[in-house]
Amino acid sequence: MYLHEAQAKDILARYGIPLPxxxxxxxxxxxxxxxxxxxxxxxxxxxxxxxxxxxxxxxxxxxxxxxxxxxxxxxxxxxxxxxxxxxxxxxxxxxxxxxxLDFSRSLYLSLIVDQRRAVPTLIAAAEGGTAFEQNAMDAPAMVQKYPLGADGGHNPAALAAFLDMLGVPDSHSAAVLGVVEAMIAAFMENDATLIEINPLALVEGGGAVAIDAKIVLDGNSLFRHPALAALRDTARSDEAEVLAQANEINFVRMDGEIGLVVNGAGLGLATHDMVIEEGGRPANFMDIRTMATAEQIATGIGLLLDDPKVRVLLINVHGGGMTTCDRISDALALATEAHDRTVPVIFRVAGQNAAQAREAAQALPLPCTIPDDMTEAVRLAVSEALQ
Amino acid sequence: MTALISSDARILVQGLTGNAGTFYTRLAMAYGTGDTGGYVAGVTPGKGGIDHLGLPVFDTVREATQATRPDASVIMAPAPVAADAMLEAIEAGIPTVVCVTERVPVLDMVRVRDALRDSDTALVGPNSQGILVPGARKLGVMSTADAIPGGIGIAARSASLTSEVVARLSAAGLGQSTTIGIGGDPIHGIGFAHCLALFRDDPGTEAVVLIGELGGVEEEEAADFLAAEPYGKPVIALLVGRHAPEDRRMGHAGTVSVLGSGSIAQKTALLELAGVRMAATPDDVVRALAS
The missing domain is CATH 3.30.1490.20 (ATP-grasp fold, A domain)
Incomplete structure (x- = not known):
């Protein structure tokens, strides 16, 4: 969950990090x-x-x-x-x-969880500012990493030595170390996945001030942070994406004509790739989660029927676990009943209960084509959309 | 032969008595060979002493371990307590632990990985479909409709795409030795490199398929592993998310690292350099294995 700057700074202020x-x-x-x-x-x-x-x-x-x-x-x-x-x-x-604020020197500081080592890790560079990302890509050696313990634990003397090696002037080392310690506490206590201060201004008199700050919280940890959960700002998100999320569906709206109904992120990405490589344009990305009910999946299908750009539905589901194929045909029936608009449907299912789902889809009052495999399904959907 | 889980493995379920535990364990017991499909016990704190699905239920993993000597545990616990369940299984010394739970907090997984460092446990997951030994053992929530025994080992970051690849392989007469879902979360248990080592050492595995996607470091680590010494078996990789806009997080596809790694182009280049054959679709995987 991405916090905007003012929200991020509210959190950092609580940990004593100096801010304008x-x-x-x-x-x-x-x-x-x-x-x-x-x-x-x-x-x-x-x-x-x-x-x-x-x-x-x-x-x-x-x-x-x-x-x-x-x-x-x-x-x-x-x-x-x-x-x-x-x-x-x-x-x-x-x-x-x-x-x-006036300042002539600044640093880049961030904390993430390093995916290789699986520990919180400080990322730092001796030169911060708006050009940091570009500079880091041009000269990766300027970016230094310092791994922490699994609980954020670290040896203050070793951390100070790291900052010294980075080129933090002696005049500002105490202030910068203080900011880093506070960032670590904020990271661990709020279940952050990213805290970034860029730039951290080194100001006259030995102080360090966080000019800009970014915090991303772990959306999966909000059950234990009710106050942080309240910061979620759904008003700014795409309405369809919020509705889908509430129905156990990951949904991302795009610009194309082919509505995708797919279970699982991997199959979703694969279908998306294949549609584009076949010359088609997806209207969305969809990943139906395992726990979604037929009613919830019908809500997801409804989002696509409500989108006037959508000219064809490509249903590509591999049934397993709780998402059996007949749950998809049930959802398609519910969505068809609830919506006046129908579009041609390419109904491709495989795995658990595929045969009975195909039979049920065939009986629905809508133009439904049932291809044998995924490659054929993608080809049919793209040719339908291009008609 | 199989990797990670033997065909006669004894299996424990943590969270057996919950809805998900009951639903999936019933299916898995019916799938596996033997009277109970290899399942020997369940653990649910506070429910020790009862029978559920014909299996004895214990309060703690340690009690269940002492009484039933499991080779593996499947964790079906809800996200807020999943990390504690993993830690309990690691502490009890269970050799293989599978966690299917979705939405486990990242910092919880950091704690679990810390505990794994000093243990002999191989953790699979969380957010994993589990491990399937076709025709013998099912530990997880995957589709079993199309799996058949054979010589292809699969390690994957995605459940539904694994099922799709398995179906295409089986249709072409290519059975599977073991399928392992390493899970879709940024911090998880064993990765592609560990799976590659297991499949290399398994005489029943003739070729390996990796199913990856954009983001994360799994494919890079697999490439490092394969580049280090000759592997001796064909490795095919199917990477998806080739056309996903880089600034968008899709499902569990993961954020592109702030340090610039994780792009499909980079992963593909590294894997190809390490001798891996790339496939663009599930059908391509079959073609690559057939040739």
Whole structure:
């Protein structure tokens, strides 16, 4: 679960990490009032659930409250497309007005779980900022890793030596070590999968200030963090995707004409790949989870019938466990009954109870083709969509 | 011969008395050879002493282990307690542990991996369909409709795609020695490299199929393993998510690492360099094995 900057900074503040003073604004008047209250130059930042804002016009600087209001006018209600958003971008509903700090040096710091070692790991670079991702790709050696214990445990002296090796000046080593220790505590206690501070400004007097921050929480751990679960902002997500999630279906909307109804992420990705390589365009990605009932799957199929771009349904299900094939034919019957619109259906099932599912699908009042295998099913769906 | 699970393995179920445990164990008992399909006991805290599906139920894994000497445990426990169930099985020294539970928190798996470091247990999962020894033993939730015994070993990150590949292989007369679902979560038990070592040492396995996808480091680790020394058996890999937009997380496909690894292009290049034959579809897998 991706937190926006203000939410991430709320958490970091609780752990004592120094931050510029900032406030959320939802209108240009509010932006001007916040800029006045903060005094001096401010940063105006779009609060979206993705990074890459700095290079995409999502972070601007204003010298006066009037300038802050102009920036706010420009950003609020607009769409921001960054290297880390979806192609269609994200609408900006809120902005963050924050004191602009002067600094000449900064670091990049993040914590992730290293997938090879399966331990929380500090990632650090001696030069932070908006160009970090590009710089890191051009010169991977600038990025250094420091593995922690499974519980986040570490030897403070060894960690200090790592930061020294990284090139943190002696004048700022105590402050940076303090930030890293606080990040580790925040990571472990909130079940984060990513905490990133970029840039961490090294300011005069030996201090370190988190200019920008990003936190991704583990969506699977929210059962033990009710306060964090409340931060989930479904209003910003695609309605269909939220409805599908609530029905045990992973669903991602796309631009094409072929509606995909598939169980399992792997088969979903495989079907998606094969449709594109056959020259077709998927309307969505779908992964029906094992526990989904026929009613829930029917809701997923309904999302595709409601999409006027969808010209054909490609059902590709391998039945096993609780998702037997007849559950899919039941779902198709329910969805057909509940929707006036029908589209041609390519009904391809295999595995548990496939024969009875085919028989049931054939009896439905809709144009249903039943191919023998997945390759043939994909070919039929693409040719139907291109007609 | 088989890898990881022998054809006469004795199996325990943690979470036997729950809905999922009851549903899947009943199917697995009917599938396996022998009166109970190899299943010898169940564990549900607080329900020790009862019988369920004709199997004795114990309060703890240690009690069940002392009484029934299982070779493997299947964990069907809910996500919030799945890590504790895995830790209990590891502590009891069960050689093979399969966890099918979905949505286990990442930091819980970090704790489990820490416990595995000093143990002899091989963990499969979580978020895994389990292990199938066609015609002999079923530990998990996979489809068994099309599996037949034979010489192809399969290690996979996805359940439904495994079933699809198994069906195509069987239709072409190519049976399977063992299928292992390593699970779809970022932090999990044994990976492709470990499975490759098991299949190499199993005389009943003649060729190996890896079913991977974008994200994660499994394919990279498999390539490292295969590049280190001659493998001696054909390895085919089917990687999916070739056209998934890189910024989108699809199901359990995993986030592309911040350090730039995980792309299909990189995985393919490394595997090809290590001598692996790439397949684009389940039918391609069959063609590659037939040639």
């Amino acid at each position: 003073e900032g406030m959320i604004a939802r209108s240009s008047d509010e932006a001007a009032a916040h800029a006045t209250a903060l005094g001096g130059a401010v940063a105006v930042k779009a609060l979206i659930h993705a990074g890459g804002r700095g290079l995409a016009g999502g972070v601007r600087f204003a010298q006066t409250p009037d300038e802050a209001a102009l920036c706010a006018d420009d950003m609020l209600g607009g769409t921001l497309v960054t290297a880390q958003t979806r192609r269609k971008g994200e609408t900006v509903h809120e902005i963050y007005i924050e004191q602009a």
